[in-house]
Amino acid sequence: MSTVLEQIEQQIAKLSNKAVKKNTGNIRTVADGVAKIDGLSDVMYNEMVQFPGGAIGIALNLEEDEVGCVILGDVSLLKEGDEVTTTGRLLSVPVGKALLGRTVDALGQPVDGKGPIDSKETYPVEKIAPGIIVRKSVSQPLFTGIMAIDSMIPIGRGQRELIIGDRGTGKTTITIDTIINQAKINKVGLASGDKNFRPVYSIYVAIGQKNSNIVRTISALEAAGALEFTVIVAAPAGDNPANQYIAPYSGAAIGEWFMENGMDALIVYDDLSKHAVAYRQISLILKRPSGREAYPGDVFYLHSRLLERAARLDGKGSLTALPIVETLAGDVSAYIPTNIISITDGQIFLETDLFNQGIRPAVSVGLSVSRVGSAAQIKATKQVGGKLKGELAQFRELAAFAQFGSDLDAKTKAQLDRGSRIVELFKQPAFAPLPIELQVAVLFAMQKGFFDPVEIKKIGEASASLKSFFTTRKEPLLTEVRTKAALDKDLEAKLLAACEEWKSSYTA
């Protein structure tokens, strides 16, 4: 008991007898998660301020005789005249590996009922993105496990790849698949004992989403065993706009910690359209001048400063960003989509029509692009799928023309036939990412014409049979493909022999 008393006495002794200076203000008005405050003459831009009852705020508008603050936390207890004090600190969130497997709010506080997070470090939520000197170009792959993406629109570590499409086209599914695939790769890599293996930790930031959707995402990750490598930052639709505004930056801070400490991380912002809407709401309440679609003038900077924080650092780690943007009626030329398209290093466009035709993932080959990812693609994928994007784009064009007449020449018919097979082959169920070596094997079989005798409707079945054949009977060969990451003559011969063996055993 005396130890406890001593601890308290020591703590009291620590608190110096010297006067402590505080800069204070009083709430003038409080509405919609935003407070206007008199005083606070020493407050700095973006400084954290303390409200009574434990709520904190961020000073966003420094005006001549008042300060506009967004309030993070419960605003219901605040009233006019309440005292607000400056803290001299920028908003920070807890970071570190202790957050893995946990769900936190925009301030990094746990919301999953699993108890407090034992995190020793904090990291500023707003930070200037790494400069030019410290960066390194993207050259290491980040496999999504989705064949259509890894072969045609490859993503590299440190890249920013936008996932864009209408609602219900599978945007979130792609990112969850990617997170699951990282977890699978991490497990294999860590079990192999390879000292050079670099695991990828994932951060999933849910902005303005329904709580039920967030629960579904967490369940999917948990079921796939990916939650232990993932941090969920949740700012659901029920949270105030300030929390929704700050959540992606909190997620970026958590991811940046991994990057700064020599690790690789992947961050998903789901989604930035809702983030822009939350920021618009705050800006309008703060009476900032509004521009196009009532968004404030700095809505571009809002996203550019966030996405610029994704990078690959020389001698350190990387942070790969997968922002999601929801379009309306497939309109990619709207304000927020065009802004983010111009910031990112490419986009994966998902089409409603393809989705409704049962082509899932509904990736539009024509509109999707990866500007830096090809440098990160492994040689084996390039060897087996280098021309796929062109072939598929040509197929889509031909298919559109073929609808007008049935009198097609043999070459066109062959192209259409091949295209249909590729489309069927790229169909992939949700939450079932494919390891890259298996993708190489399937694409190799397709390139060598092993699927040509198979009826188009049965391509999926044949592909599943081939995958099962390779995973159950050719595991060493797959490991060789994975470790070599390129197909030499010997490996090609082995793959060819394996495909022949499968062909002889497979009956459609």
Added chain:
Amino acid sequence: MASPAKIAQQFARQLFSVSVIDGVVSAERVVGVLEFVEKHKVANPVMVLKAYHRLIAIELAKSIALVEHAGAINQTTLSAIEAAMSRKYGRAVKATAQANASLLAGMRVHVGDDIYESSVAGQLAALAASV
């Protein structure tokens, strides 16, 4: 077009700027401003005067050190506080004492929107926040 509240605020700021001489609120100028508002047809006079009052009150608070104390405080301490604050803020600061038993012991000095906390209540609050 700017809202009436904004126009009143801007006008109050102009009135405030003419009321201050060398960083100090001039009582004569304030009387002059009040006479001006009374004589001339100023739009939204209540709104203007409220905003003006607020600006003057903020400015005046910068020249007053409100010393909250628990227990007795003598004139020497008040003079010392006046001298220290005048030195710190570069203007004449006048100290006024106000008893506040809830501080338990020590004192709290308010100058404008700055607070200098040296009370037991303040230290206990800081302790509670740090636990």
